[in-house]
Amino acid sequence: MPILPRSALIVMLVVSCLCALLYGSLGTAKAMAVWNWMDIVGEGGTAVMSAIWALLILGSRPRGRVTSLLAGGLAAIMLGAWVDCLDEFFSIPQQQLWDNWLESLLTPGGMLALTAGLYHWRQEQWSLNEHMQKRERLFREHRSFDRITQLANADYLHRQLRMEQARQPDATCALILLDLDQFHRINREHGQREGDRLLQAVSHLLLLNMRPQDLICRYAGDRFAILLPATTAGQAAQIALHLQRALAGLAHHTRTGEHCLRITARSVWGVPGDDLEAFLAGLNARLEDDSPAMAAGLASA
Amino acid sequence: MLPCYQLHTRFIPARYQAALLLEYADAQDLSSQQVLAGSGLHEAALLSPDARLSPAEYLHLLHRINQLLPGAETALQLGQQLLPGQLGPISHALLQAPSLGHALDLLLRQQTWLSPLLAPHLMQLGDQTLLYWTDACISPRLRGFVVDMMMAAVTGMSRWLSGERLPWRYRFNRTRPASLEQYTVHLGSALQFDDCLNAMSIPTTWLAQAWPRGSQARMQLALDEASLLTAGGPRESLLAALYAHLSRQLRNTPCLEQASAAFATSPATFKRHLALHGTHFQAELDQVRTHVTLQLIHNQGYSNEQIAAWLGFHDATNFRRSFKRWTGLTPSVLRSRLLPGI
Numbered sequence: 001m002p003i004l005p006r007s008a009l010i011v012m013l014v015v016s017c018l019c020a021l022l023y024g025s026l027g028t029a030k031a032m033a034v035w036n037w038m039d040i041v042g043e044g045g046t047a048v049m050s051a052i053w054a055l056l057i058l059g060s061r062p063r064g065r066v067t068s069l070l071a072g073g074l075a076a077i078m079l080g081a082w083v084d085c086l087d088e089f090f091s092i093p094q095q096q097l098w099d100n101w102l103e104s105l106l107t108p109g110g111m112l113a114l115t116a117g118l119y120h121w122r123q124e125q126w127s128l129n130e131h132m133q134k135r136e137r138l139f140r141e142h143r144s145f146d147r148i149t150q151l152a153n154a155d156y157l158h159r160q161l162r163m164e165q166a167r168q169p170d171a172t173c174a175l176i177l178l179d180l181d182q183f184h185r186i187n188r189e190h191g192q193r194e195g196d197r198l199l200q201a202v203s204h205l206l207l208l209n210m211r212p213q214d215l216i217c218r219y220a221g222d223r224f225a226i227l228l229p230a231t232t233a234g235q236a237a238q239i240a241l242h243l244q245r246a247l248a249g250l251a252h253h254t255r256t257g258e259h260c261l262r263i264t265a266r267s268v269w270g271v272p273g274d275d276l277e278a279f280l281a282g283l284n285a286r287l288e289d290d291s292p293a294m295a296a297g298l299a300s301a
Numbered sequence: 302m303l304p305c306y307q308l309h310t311r312f313i314p315a316r317y318q319a320a321l322l323l324e325y326a327d328a329q330d331l332s333s334q335q336v337l338a339g340s341g342l343h344e345a346a347l348l349s350p351d352a353r354l355s356p357a358e359y360l361h362l363l364h365r366i367n368q369l370l371p372g373a374e375t376a377l378q379l380g381q382q383l384l385p386g387q388l389g390p391i392s393h394a395l396l397q398a399p400s401l402g403h404a405l406d407l408l409l410r411q412q413t414w415l416s417p418l419l420a421p422h423l424m425q426l427g428d429q430t431l432l433y434w435t436d437a438c439i440s441p442r443l444r445g446f447v448v449d450m451m452m453a454a455v456t457g458m459s460r461w462l463s464g465e466r467l468p469w470r471y472r473f474n475r476t477r478p479a480s481l482e483q484y485t486v487h488l489g490s491a492l493q494f495d496d497c498l499n500a501m502s503i504p505t506t507w508l509a510q511a512w513p514r515g516s517q518a519r520m521q522l523a524l525d526e527a528s529l530l531t532a533g534g535p536r537e538s539l540l541a542a543l544y545a546h547l548s549r550q551l552r553n554t555p556c557l558e559q560a561s562a563a564f565a566t567s568p569a570t571f572k573r574h575l576a577l578h579g580t581h582f583q584a585e586l587d588q589v590r591t592h593v594t595l596q597l598i599h600n601q602g603y604s605n606e607q608i609a610a611w612l613g614f615h616d617a618t619n620f621r622r623s624f625k626r627w628t629g630l631t632p633s634v635l636r637s638r639l640l641p642g643i
Binding site: 147154155179187188221281284285 | 381
């Protein structure tokens with residue numbers, strides 16, 4: 001079981017002190033006049049920064065092989081730099097070789113471990129990307145992610161739409177806006193937490209029913225936006241209808257198991273033109289026409 | 302006249318207003334300690350039945366929530382749960398309101414309890430009814446937040462009790478935010494920014510439409526019960542009382558001396574009270590004049606000359622310049638926005 005940052009910090013401090021003791025007891029202290037300040041700052045700084053990196057990795061990543069390799073490698077580099085730094089304060093008799101070994105083993109060993117960690121991290125990222133597919137496309141912006149549904153927000157959608165148009169000005173892409181009916185009543189009657197749980201369930205269900213190249217965002221509140229690259233308005237209509245059917249089949253059980261909530265959704269779709277803002281405003285206005293008859297999708301290209 | 306409440310008057314039932322905030326924070330995985338930090342308030346004391354908050358303390362809690370959960374969504378979501386609320390008979394009466402007209406009337410009459418920070422008012426503009434808010438006890442940095450919260454509250458309540466989305470249109474006295482998605486989804490897409498007041502309007506015919514679960518008799522019963530409870534409390538805020546006073550006195554060239562006399566204090570004390578609320582006499586007077594101008598333009602079709610004469614200005618140019626200073630808009634811009642929806 002890998003270690004927590006605090007215990008990792010303690011371990012690193014203890015080992016560093018042990019090294020210092022080792023040098024202190026086996027070597028002789030150098031006079032302050034011959035200290036090479038440039039080296040001390042450089043090597044000491046490397047040690048401190050490596051330690052910080054190792055702690056950041058341990059603090060931010062889930063435990064596992066990749067984390068251990070990355071943090072272990074950085075810790076070894078830290079010790080290597082520290083030992084180098086101690087060399088500036090103590091002189092070790094020439095006939096003792098252990099300090100040379102320490103110096104020449106720790107840093108390269110740490111670098112090897114770090115490299116292996118980065119290699120595996122790349123592979124890990126591949127499998128995570130697969131998981132993130134449909135939630136993000138082409139670029140990553142962690143600040144755009146909604147805490148509840150783990151979907152990107154409207155800002156991200158705007159940028160994606162602009163990018164999609166810039167990348168393929170000739171291909172049509174389509175957009176679906178999907179709004180849950182009477183969602184406000186669920187918040188009111190079952191509480192906000194239950195409403196959030198339902199939003200999570202809905203986003204999962206939508207994700208499962210989308211094509212791999214599509215992108216889903218939480219537009220705001222209970223409104224979702226689905227970007228469909230290289231899709232015509234007709235195809236978008238079919239997809240929207242399918243998503244609505246999928247939602248109609250959802251049986252959401254409340255946390256207490258007391259109630260089973262059924263939901264329906266309305267959706268509108270269109271093909272964005274040059275004026276994205278007007279396009280989105282138009283889609284939203286059509287969603288608000290509360291008429292029970294399904295809003296007909298119209299291409300605005 | 303019953304005493305007016307001010308920034309540090311303790312009268313807001315903490316068990317309702319504060320509990321709602323803590324509950325919302327909890328749903329967002331924030332602890333109550335985080336919300337209460339720096340307020341000097343304690344959760345246990347807050348939730349005791351008799352605990353009362355001052356507007357200043359309530360504002361502090363809202364400020365903390367806004368800090369911890371930045372973004373337009375927070376105010377709008379908080380608002381959605383705010384009305385009819387858990388205020389005993391008052392909320393019960395609201396729940397029984399037989400129509401939007403009754404509900405709004407109740408909101409105005411029980412403003413102290415239902416909307417202690419912003420005072421709601423009604424205004425007829427042509428065939429539209431305008432529900433607009435003026436400051437009761439507010440800090441400038443939170444005005445936008447509380448306006449959003451109250452608009453979402455009325456929107457949510459009328460949607461819930463009527464069973465349908467009502468055709469509200471919204472006007473905001475501030476610059477357009479960078480992204481409107483939250484407003485569009487929570488309120489609707491009829492949004493106007495850079496306006497001269499914070500208001501939501503609806504065709505007046507909607508006010509009389511019967512609400513499915515309403516009952517005038519049951520509402521009256523709850524109201525009678527409510528009047529017993531609210532008898533000892535303050536009736537309105539100092540700023541709201543001043544607004545009413547100025548509206549009545551508008552054509553008698555109101556001044557600070559006259560107003561302070563009406564409130565039975567010295568001009569210096571009155572000035573200090575106003576300063577504590579972040580305002581001054583002239584600003585309050587200009588606000589009333591703005592709102593009256595709006596009505597004269599819409600309902601009477603007055604020209605600038607006629608309005609100038611009505612408000613006691615020297616001439617139309619003078620009035621035009623003043624109006625521009627009050628609102629950042631010229632009267633002609635206001636006229637061009639005369640008919641919303643067209």
